[in-house]
Amino acid sequence: MKLPSKIKGLLSTGTSPEYLWRKFYRTRKPEYLASLVQLFNQPLFHYLLTLTDASTAEDVIQTVWLKVLKMDTPQTSDIVVKSWLFKVARNSLIDELRRLNRWRYEELKEHTIELEVPLEIKVFDDRLGKFNWALSKLSFAQKEAFIFQQEGFSLMEICEITDESFETIKSRIRYAKANLKRLMS
Amino acid sequence: MKNNEFEQELNELYRQRKELVKAPPIDVLKSEGKGVYVPRYLKFAVLSLFGGVASFGVLALITHFAAPKVQPPVIDGTATLLPVEIASPDLDEPITIKTSLPPIPKIVIRPIETRSMPNGTEKIHAAKDFQQANEDINSLVIPEVAKPNVQQLIPLLKVLPEYPKSVARKKASGVVRLSYEVNAKGEVINIKVEQAQGERLLRRAAQKALSQWRYPKNESSQGRLEVLFDFTVS
Missing domain, CATH: 1.10.1740 (Rna Polymerase Sigma Factor; Chain: A)
Structure with missing residues (x-):
């Protein structure tokens, strides 16, 4: 590494x-x-x-x-x-x-809770708007992990930056992507 | 496959999103960047340099005002006679030449009070004899004393001999008596050791010192002069 x-x-x-x-x-x-x-x-x-x-x-x-x-x-x-x-x-x-x-510390900790689809249905003309909106709906930890991954950091590097375990980061990213996909669909 | 496509879409969207974000200018670079950064050691060096210069200046001022003015010795000029330090009390005493005898003190004979003494008559007789003798003294004619032909040469510059360190360490003392002449230039010549006690080095030191003595010009000595150096260690 x-x-x-x-x-x-x-x-x-x-x-x-x-x-x-x-x-x-x-x-x-x-x-x-x-x-x-x-x-x-x-x-x-x-x-x-x-x-x-x-x-x-x-x-x-x-x-x-x-x-x-x-x-x-x-x-x-x-x-x-x-x-x-x-x-x-x-x-x-x-x-x-x-x-x-x-x-709020627990905000950082909760990463397994699935995001509920908000009741109001946002209609965006473009995908970027939808993406921005979906990203803003993610939890702090998931947003962070997603951004770090997009910035090109490896999982180990993200672990080092956030002081979290490898599995935690891995699942955060997975949930972040799943949530984004769900919100954007 | 669908996942992969979504990943690519996410990457693209993320890139677009990031491009839209405009980062603010950094104040740190504006304010601090233009100023010259001075490393810590340089600050310390400058500070100590200033401190050194300042303390040197203060000390220089103090010494300038505190030190007595030193006048250079003038030997052949008429102006200044140097104060001369004297090593031993022998040199200290000025040579005074008396040209006339002191006046003879008048002897006043007081009448001896007669007291009730057992041998009163004898005493009175003795006093009479004494009075007679005094009258003889008063009438004594003193012959004219020829004035002694002694020059009074006072050196312009006296140099004290250096006490040799090796001798001083031994705490040896000694006396050196030297005789010398003064030539027309006022220099000391023909130094001879008349008497020397103690270390040989003392003799040398005395000779060396004496050779630096200076007398007024055109006042060469008629005969030989003598000086006594007394080396004592307290």
Whole structure:
């Protein structure tokens, strides 16, 4: 799991996020951070926006990059920057939600409960609208797992980011997809 | 098959959805990015550098105002005579030459009070003798004393001998008496050791010091002068 990413890092040291990340923490030059922002701001913000409302997402995304900027130089250098950033974003989001008293722990835990089909029947002209609506109806954990999977993380990486077991993540994704399918049909 | 198609559709929809989302600009880069990041060690270095410069400045000011002004010794000029430190009390005493004898004190004979003494008559007789003798003294003619032809040469610069460290460690003391002459330039020449006790190094030190002494110009000594260096360790 770690070896391919390392090889990737060796092959393209010039522009890889890991290279930029190491450079930034070694030199603290803002241009490296700017490159990282350019690479990951969009997916991170999308992740946050999906899990919460727009204003909270905007707050949290600023917090995330501020955290990255102010962080002491990490001791370990062999990390996957993307999953590291998503982890930072996830922690920041949960902190923010806790602060706003919006965080319900059981919400994260429930993943086996099947989503009830809402009574009102939404009619969308296009599939994208329907998809957006269906996604918003998923639980926090299922949304999160689905997004991570779509972002290209492997199951093991999602486990690492969310601190959950392999089986939990696997079933969350399965339920998320099943629910989406049901809502969109 | 149907599942696979749905997966593909989900991927596509997800991509489209993501493209529609516009991420806000990051304030961190605007505010912090333009500012120059100063590493911690550099801050520390700059701080300590400023501290060093400031303390140096303060100390320099203190020493500047506290230190006495040192005037360079002027040997042949007429202006300044240097204060000379004296090593031993022997050198300290100024040589005074008396050109005349001190006036002879007048002896006033007070009448001896006669008391009721057992041998009163004898005493009175003795007092009379004494009075007679005093009258003789008063009439004594003192011959003219020839003025001693002694030059009073005061050195412009006295240099004290260095106490050799090896001797000082032994706590050995000694006395060195040197005789010397002064030439027309005011320099000390022909130093001879008249008397020396103690270490040989003391003799050297005394000679070395004496050779640096300076007298006023054109006042060469007629005869030989002497100086005594007394090396004592307290």
